[in-house]
Amino acid sequence: xxxxxxSALLLLISVGLQAxxxxxxxxxxxxxxxxxxxxxxNSDVLIKDGKIQKIGTGLKAPSGADVIDAKGMYVMPxxxxxxxxxxxxxxxxxxxxxxxxxxxxxAVNPLDIAIYRALAGGVTLSHAMHGSANAIGGQCETIKxxxxxxxxxxxxxxxxxxxxxxxxxxxPTRVHGSGNGILPRTRMGVEEVFRNSFSEANEYxxxxxxxxxxxxxKGFKGVAPKYDLRLETLADILKxxxxxxxxxxxxxxxxxxxxxxxxxxxxxxxxxxVNEGFKVAPELAEFGxxxxxxxxxxAYKFEVYYSTAYNATILxxxxxxxxxxxxxxxxxxxxxxxxxKTQKYGxxxxxxxxxxxxINPAKQLGIDDRVGSLEEGKEGDVAIFKxxxxxxxxVPMYTIVDxxxxxxxxxxxxxxxxxxxxxxxxxxxxxxxxxxxxxxxxDTEFLFNH
Amino acid sequence: xxLIKNILCAGAVFMAFxxxxxxxxxxxxxxxxxxxxxxTVTNGAIQNGTVVISEGKITAAGxxxxxxxxxxxxxxxxxxxxxxxxxGGSRLGLTEVNSDARTRDFSEIGEVIPQIQAxxxxxxxxxxxxxxxxxxxxTSLALPSGGMFPGxxxxxxxxxxxxxxxxxxxxxxxxxxxxxGRRGRFDRRTDEEINEAAEKALKNLNETWGxxxxxxxxxxxxxxxxxxxxxxxxxxxxxxxxxxxxxMTLLIEVNxxxxxxxxxxxxxxxxxxxxxxxxxxxxxxxxELAEANIPVVTGPVLSVPTREYDRYDxxxxxxxxxxKAGVKVAIRNNGAENVRNLPYDAGFAATYGMGxxxxxxxxxxNSAEIFGLEKELGSIEVGKxxxxxxxDGDVFETKTQVKHVFIAGWQIPMESRHTKLYDExxxxxxxxxx
Numbered sequence: 001x002x003x004x005x006x007s008a009l010l011l012l013i014s015v016g017l018q019a020x021x022x023x024x025x026x027x028x029x030x031x032x033x034x035x036x037x038x039x040x041x042n043s044d045v046l047i048k049d050g051k052i053q054k055i056g057t058g059l060k061a062p063s064g065a066d067v068i069d070a071k072g073m074y075v076m077p078x079x080x081x082x083x084x085x086x087x088x089x090x091x092x093x094x095x096x097x098x099x100x101x102x103x104x105x106x107a108v109n110p111l112d113i114a115i116y117r118a119l120a121g122g123v124t125l126s127h128a129m130h131g132s133a134n135a136i137g138g139q140c141e142t143i144k145x146x147x148x149x150x151x152x153x154x155x156x157x158x159x160x161x162x163x164x165x166x167x168x169x170x171x172p173t174r175v176h177g178s179g180n181g182i183l184p185r186t187r188m189g190v191e192e193v194f195r196n197s198f199s200e201a202n203e204y205x206x207x208x209x210x211x212x213x214x215x216x217x218k219g220f221k222g223v224a225p226k227y228d229l230r231l232e233t234l235a236d237i238l239k240x241x242x243x244x245x246x247x248x249x250x251x252x253x254x255x256x257x258x259x260x261x262x263x264x265x266x267x268x269x270x271x272x273x274v275n276e277g278f279k280v281a282p283e284l285a286e287f288g289x290x291x292x293x294x295x296x297x298x299a300y301k302f303e304v305y306y307s308t309a310y311n312a313t314i315l316x317x318x319x320x321x322x323x324x325x326x327x328x329x330x331x332x333x334x335x336x337x338x339x340x341k342t343q344k345y346g347x348x349x350x351x352x353x354x355x356x357x358x359i360n361p362a363k364q365l366g367i368d369d370r371v372g373s374l375e376e377g378k379e380g381d382v383a384i385f386k387x388x389x390x391x392x393x394x395v396p397m398y399t400i401v402d403x404x405x406x407x408x409x410x411x412x413x414x415x416x417x418x419x420x421x422x423x424x425x426x427x428x429x430x431x432x433x434x435x436x437x438x439x440x441x442x443d444t445e446f447l448f449n450h
Numbered sequence: 451x452x453l454i455k456n457i458l459c460a461g462a463v464f465m466a467f468x469x470x471x472x473x474x475x476x477x478x479x480x481x482x483x484x485x486x487x488x489x490t491v492t493n494g495a496i497q498n499g500t501v502v503i504s505e506g507k508i509t510a511a512g513x514x515x516x517x518x519x520x521x522x523x524x525x526x527x528x529x530x531x532x533x534x535x536x537x538g539g540s541r542l543g544l545t546e547v548n549s550d551a552r553t554r555d556f557s558e559i560g561e562v563i564p565q566i567q568a569x570x571x572x573x574x575x576x577x578x579x580x581x582x583x584x585x586x587x588x589t590s591l592a593l594p595s596g597g598m599f600p601g602x603x604x605x606x607x608x609x610x611x612x613x614x615x616x617x618x619x620x621x622x623x624x625x626x627x628x629x630x631g632r633r634g635r636f637d638r639r640t641d642e643e644i645n646e647a648a649e650k651a652l653k654n655l656n657e658t659w660g661x662x663x664x665x666x667x668x669x670x671x672x673x674x675x676x677x678x679x680x681x682x683x684x685x686x687x688x689x690x691x692x693x694x695x696x697x698m699t700l701l702i703e704v705n706x707x708x709x710x711x712x713x714x715x716x717x718x719x720x721x722x723x724x725x726x727x728x729x730x731x732x733x734x735x736x737x738e739l740a741e742a743n744i745p746v747v748t749g750p751v752l753s754v755p756t757r758e759y760d761r762y763d764x765x766x767x768x769x770x771x772x773x774k775a776g777v778k779v780a781i782r783n784n785g786a787e788n789v790r791n792l793p794y795d796a797g798f799a800a801t802y803g804m805g806x807x808x809x810x811x812x813x814x815x816n817s818a819e820i821f822g823l824e825k826e827l828g829s830i831e832v833g834k835x836x837x838x839x840x841x842d843g844d845v846f847e848t849k850t851q852v853k854h855v856f857i858a859g860w861q862i863p864m865e866s867r868h869t870k871l872y873d874e875x876x877x878x879x880x881x882x883x884x
Contacts, residue, residue, distance in 0.1 A: 117762045296788060301547060302550055308868040314875050337798075346876075417759055426644050427632065427706070
């Protein structure tokens with residue numbers, strides 16, 4: 001019995017260790033697309049204990065290290081998706097226009113097969129976002145695709161900056177204004193939600209500041225303000241500790257949020273989707289706001305009817321730090337192809353097109369000092385392609401996270417589920433008509449079933 | 451005087467409005483596309499060739515071509531001429547802003563409404579159409595959806611001002627074959643409920659078909675007797691009768707492998723003209739499909755595997771696996787606003803096993819053949835309708851630019867909402883400061 005407990009304990013420890021494991025790996029003779037430092041032909045990338053130790057030629061593999069022969073292949077940084085909902089068991093806390101207190105980090109699902117399928121598209125890291133039902137939604141989680149672990153904590157990228165989801169336009173006004181009959185029903189109301197919330201947070205902070213300043217004074221008789229996680233979070237935004245990632249479409253609402261942020265001294269602002277970002281590209285650039293866009297999605301709802309697939313190019317050429325995201329468990333599997341569409345729509349050069357799915361999303365998540373390019377000292381997240389990743393003939397061959405090979409096209413079995421449901425008898429065949437649009441609005445269907 | 455002023459004003463307003471019309475006009479005439487690589491699809495590639503377009507048709511294609519006098523010459527040096535891509539089943543023209551029910555016209559109320567005509571609801575002035583055709587997709591099957599027999603699909607060319615001007619010569623009646631599986635992750639029904647629903651749906655189908663058989667008998671008897679008697683007005687059966695008699699195509703939408711098997715069985719002794727559409731699990735039953743000699747329009751290729759335990763690349767590989775087993779395969783995008791991505795659906799199929807040549811056929815000649823229009827569409831051949839486009843490279847490569855598009859001989863303006871917004875906003879003026 002004791003032995004059983006002991007082995008169970010050992011198993012637990014080994015599961016933990018395995019997930020935290022950092023790999024040592026030599027990738028040889030590839031065409032290395034560093035993103036930040038040009039292209040290095042016939043070069044090696046040595047990853048030691050999960051970090052890129054050296055990029056060069058004729059590198060020796062440490063004893064016992066795995067070696068990948070990448071001759072004739074392209075080696076690039078692991079692809080980063082700045083907008084995704086994979087690996088989440090809940091997306092929208094659609095119960096109030098402001099839910100800054102909740103966090104998708106509490107709903108991470110490491111069993112989601114979509115993580116593996118994203119890896120099979122070269123994606124090593126994603127931003128697991130709250131949905132867009134609320135003007136101020138929940139906090140989001142930046143996750144690394146360490147597929148195979150059953151511990152949600154192991155997916156989290158420790159030390160990544162905190163982020164929060166905001167949303168403008170049709171979704172919050174539909175859910176709360178039309179759905180619940182409360183503000184916001186219009187884009188005017190959405191602005192009001194932000195101004196109210198930040199003003200309350202300012203008062204909250206002032207209350208605490210006053211209390212903290214006086215509490216140790218002799219004869220102080222006051223009590224601490226009531227602790228409020230929602231206001232704490234909003235205060236952290238005002239202090240610059242949390243990056244806003246705001247679901248947005250129309251130029252006017254994008255402009256509005258920039259004005260609000262200016263008024264409250266908020267600088268860390270990334271717009272998501274931002275289909276009409278191209279219309280206010282000079283203003284975005286001046287503010288220093290960034291943009292994470294679809295390659296070509298449009299017309300699925302009215303607020304994206306006046307958009308263009310040239311959005312990413314126009315934003316990039318106007319010096320807005322731009323990324324291409326998926327917001328879809330389908331699209332996340334071929335972000336390299338989505339980035340290539342900027343060459344159809346605006347003829348972006350290779351380096352700029354690849355930046356859209358590597359260093360730029362890393363900047364938007366505040367992790368560009370750790371990932372997003374192949375540089376010595378950065379984390380060993382790598383995607384290896386047969387054919388250039390921007391070509392339609394590109395095939396992801398290996399995907400590596402922290403030096404661990406998580407995807408190997410030649411050697412992975414077909415069934416990669418971690419936990420098959422033993423009770424499921426009838427096959428789940430996902431009809432093609434089940435479109436993935438608006439995953440951002442998942443968990444809000446109950447509001448519209450009448 | 452005031453009246454004249456008002457009329458002038460109205461005229462000015464009208465002209466201003468016309469200035470904002472969504473597209474410049476197409477241009478017809480005689481065109482000579484010279485010095486091109488011609489991807490004929492049916493006869494290989496011709497280097498340094500010329501294609502002549504006149505009166506809507508391809509009148510010459512090859513290396514020894516005399517350019518007719520008066521022809522407008524388009525120098526295609528370094529460029530490739532492809533036949534127009536054919537989308538095998540989409541909502542293009544039937545929807546505008548998909549979240550807005552007022553702009554959705556693809557799904558009518560009713561389980562058995564085969565007489566409902568998709569062509570009627572095609573909006574020739576949809577903003578989505580120019581966005582699609584400037585990428586080289588010239589033709590699309592407008593597909594109704596919904597109940598068991600949701601209507602009649604119609605093939606349209608993506609240029610024209612009335613549905614009839616756009617009509618490209620093929621109609622087919624859609625049957626959504628009963629689904630026996632769970633419809634997806636959000637299908638909360640129990641196994642029993644699913645089985646019951648599937649049995650009931652198949653029973654409904656067979657009952658409808660039984661009525662049709664009776665209708666056919668009555669109609670045949672009346673015709674044979676030469677009597678003037680007419681059957682009671684029954685538009686559903688009237689629409690289905692040519693399908694029953696094998697004179698009109700039945701497009702059977704079917705995806706799960708069990709359902710495909712069941713559908714193969716269902717059509718077996720019926721002597722129908724049949725196309726299977728969707729067929730996302732065709733790779734599981736490719737041999738049976740080939741043996742049954744049923745052509746397939748499959749897609750979207752860029753979709754998630756139908757089952758959690760399937761290999762991640764099955765949707766990419768599906769068209770190639772069916773084609774290699776001997777199935778005639780066409781590829782569809784199945785969307786609406788992004789049907790322009792059809793070459794990428796085919797491109798992924800090409801990359802994951804189908805190969806370039808077969809993938810190109812799957813969006814050109816195979817589609818034409820499946821729709822019975824192999825004499826009119828799908829390749830660069832003399833006598834065919836001049837649906838073609840000129841690109842600066844491989845049609846599948848994402849970066850490739852489409853330079854010119856011709857639809858039924860009309861030169862299409864290379865502009866859309868997307869290009870116009872690019873032109874206006876790449877270097878916005880005024881910028882930050884006015």
